[in-house]
Amino acid sequence: MYGTGLLKGMAITLKYFFSKKITVQYPEEMPQLQERFRGRLYIEFEKCIACGICTKTCPNDVLSLEDARDENTKKKKLISYTIDHQYCMFCNLCVENCPSHCLHFNHDFEMSKYNREDIKEVYHRPPEMDQVAPSAGTSDSGEANEPAPGLPEEALKKxxxxxxxxxxxxxxxxxxxxxxxxxxxxxxxxxxxxxxxxxxxxxxxxxxxxxxxxxxxxxxxxxxxxxxxxxxxxxxxxxxxxx
Ligand code: SF4
Ligand code: SF4
Incomplete structure (x- = not known):
């Protein structure tokens, strides 16, 4: 019938006109994010085995790492890990393929910076990781405000x-x-x-x-x-x- 489309459109408009407003007054009010929202990619440095699968998986060359051979165990160890967030398209391929499950997305979406270089995050190997492994139960020193191992330099400064x-x-x-x-x-x-x-x-x-x-x-x-x-x-x- 002539005008049915118009009536349908008007009905939708009216429905939204009278429904509850969902506009969020950002930045005063933070939006409610879904549990699986992909914000900033981060790595649990101490869990990474430096296999390099993520760097090969990433289609945009966002990830790179530096590794070395451990003298004692003869295994590869991670020296530094770089995430160049500006090229990430949040496809999740790196997270899905990491055998150690050490890559994750958090809910931080406020990632804009003035300089391109500042978007890049570099994680350095914390010296604690090369110390003799503490016996069970001694890792918790109980000291307050100790920076978490594996935090990038920029994050520590901040x-x-x-x-x-x-x-x-x-x-x-x-x-x-x-x-x-x-x-x-x-x-x-x-x-x-x-x-x-x-x-x-x-x-x-x-x-x-x-x-x-x-x-x-x-x-x-x-x-x-x-x-x-x-x-x-x-x-x-x-x-x-x-x-
Ligand atoms: S989410 Fe995709 S684009 Fe981003 S780092 Fe992982 S593999 Fe690369
Ligand atoms: S795939 Fe996982 S374990 Fe392997 S290098 Fe990447 S982050 Fe580390």
């Missing part, structure tokens, strides 16, 4: 920077935050927000260590949202008074 920023933020939040918002009043609002919600503090600090511009944008967005909320609460209060 981790230290984040810790330093978090300490500064805990000591004098308004002074630290005033660099990211327009004035001291906004810095005080933001300090209140992150004191009430530790996850927001962690997010801001991570951005401060990684991307100053983005940190500013998120800080301003947090403040503006808070101001709007206060304003609407104030208006609500006024209405009640008039009633």
């Amino acid at each position: 981790q230290k920077k984040i810790e330093a920023l978090m300490t500064a933020l805990d000591k004098n939040p308004v002074k630290v935050l005033s660099r990211y918002v327009e004035n001291e009043e906004d810095a005080q609002i933001l300090a209140g927000i992150i004191q009430a919600d530790r996850s927001k503090a962690e997010k801001i600090v991570e951005l401060m260590a990684d991307d100053q511009d983005k940190a500013r944008k998120v800080a301003v967005a947090f403040v503006n949202k808070e101001k709007k909320q206060r304003q609407s609460q104030g208006e609500g209060g006024e209405k009640h008074e008039h009633e």
Whole structure:
């Protein structure tokens, strides 16, 4: 019948018009990712046997490694492992073919960088791996804040920077935050927000260590949202008074 297609289209439009809005206010609000979402590829360095299957499997030459022969065991050992994320197409072939199950994708999708070279991650062999194998139960030294073995250099630097920023933020939040918002009043609002919600503090600090511009944008967005909320609460209060 003439116009059936149009009616069908209108019905779909109307259905979505009245259904619950699913727009996410990113970056203030993080999207809910599916369990199998493929974000950043990472390696469990200590589990890798340096077989090189992943480097041969990858269609885009994203992966490369450096190996050496272990004097004692005469087996190959991994010296360094490089992941050039910019060419990865998340096909999962490397993960599926790794015999040691040491390649995985995490949920980190915020991987943009200013420089191409910064996208590349290089993992170096941690010295602990060449020490005499500890007997069972002695590997846990119990020391806090020890960097995880196999973390790439860049990640270690970032981790230290984040810790330093978090300490500064805990000591004098308004002074630290005033660099990211327009004035001291906004810095005080933001300090209140992150004191009430530790996850927001962690997010801001991570951005401060990684991307100053983005940190500013998120800080301003947090403040503006808070101001709007206060304003609407104030208006609500006024209405009640008039009633
Ligand atoms: S997911 Fe695919 S493109 Fe990315 S590193 Fe693995 S094999 Fe290469
Ligand atoms: S396939 Fe797995 S075990 Fe082999 S080199 Fe690659 S990451 Fe290491």
